[in-house]
Amino acid sequence: HSIAWSEGMLPIECGEAIEGVDLQAAVIAALAIEPGNRVLEIGTGSGYTAAAMSRLAARVVTIDRYKTLIEQAKQRFEALGISNVIARQADGSNGLPNEGPFDRIIAWAAFD
Secondary structure (H helix, E strand, O other): OHHHHOOOEEEOHHHOEEEOHHHHHHHHHHHOOOOOOEEEEEOOOOOHHHHHHHOOOOEEEEEEOOHHHHHHHHHHHHHHOOOOEEEEEOOHHHOOOOOOOOOEEEEOOOOO
C-alpha cells in the first residue's frame, strides 16, 4: 500500500500510530543488527519492525502496553512463520527484568 511509504505517521488500532516504512527501515539500518543479536523493541505497534528485525537478529523481544496490538502482532508473526519474536504486553517504562541483556534496543515511544 503506497500510504505505508509516506512520510509521517500512520494510524493503527488503540489510538496509536506507527512511523512510515521509510523511517523504520532507516532506524533498522542504523541499529546495525548482527545475526547473533538479541533485540528489545519498546512499542510493538503493528509488529512490522519486529518482523523485519527477526530476519536479522537471533531473537527479538517486542513489548507494547496494549493487549490488542500484541495479540494482532502475534497473529501476524504466526501467519508469516516468524518464530524468533517474543511479543509481550508490558509497560516499557518498567523495563523487562530477567530478559536482558540486549545487544540493541529500540523505543518507538513518546515520553513526557
